[in-house]
Amino acid sequence: MQRGEVPVVELSLLKVQATETMEYCAREALQIFGGAGFMRGNKVERIYREVRVYAIGGGSEEIMRDLAARQLAL
Ligand SMILES: Cc1cc2nc3c(=O)[nH]c(=O)nc-3n(C[C@H](O)[C@H](O)[C@H](O)COP(=O)(O)OP(=O)(O)OC[C@H]3O[C@@H](n4cnc5c(N)ncnc54)[C@H](O)[C@@H]3O)c2cc1C
Numbered sequence: 339m340q341r342g343e344v345p346v347v348e349l350s351l352l353k354v355q356a357t358e359t360m361e362y363c364a365r366e367a368l369q370i371f372g373g374a375g376f377m378r379g380n381k382v383e384r385i386y387r388e389v390r391v392y393a394i395g396g397g398s399e400e401i402m403r404d405l406a407a408r409q410l411a412l
Contacts, residue, residue: 368383
């Protein structure tokens with residue numbers, strides 16, 4: 339990026355990877371917290387609920403993968 343390049347493929351797949359990782363972590367955190375992690379006001383509940391917004395907002399997994407595939411002319 340600092341060299342003025344826009345690595346669209348890498349950035350697209352990185353967003354997918356990052357949000358899938360966040361989703362996994364949120365799931366594991368809720369599993370560890372059990373019922374408490376489900377209660378409103380608990381930070382884990384908030385992250386678990388909001389993780390889909392990060393995954394969908396700004397380009398869902400399908401859109402980012404499609405973008406990367408098009409850039410690679412697959
Ligand atoms: C809390 C919140 C805050 C937001 N803030 C902003 C903001 O600040 N700025 C902004 O610009 N937008 C914002 N958005 C909008 C957000 O970027 C869109 O919700 C997101 O891009 C998905 O678009 P959509 O909701 O129209 O869903 P759709 O585009 O209808 O997608 C619904 C589903 O269909 C799938 N899909 C759609 N098209 C294809 C395709 N061609 N191939 C395969 N699958 C497809 C998607 O992957 C998704 O799973 C916000 C949304 C939320 C919920």
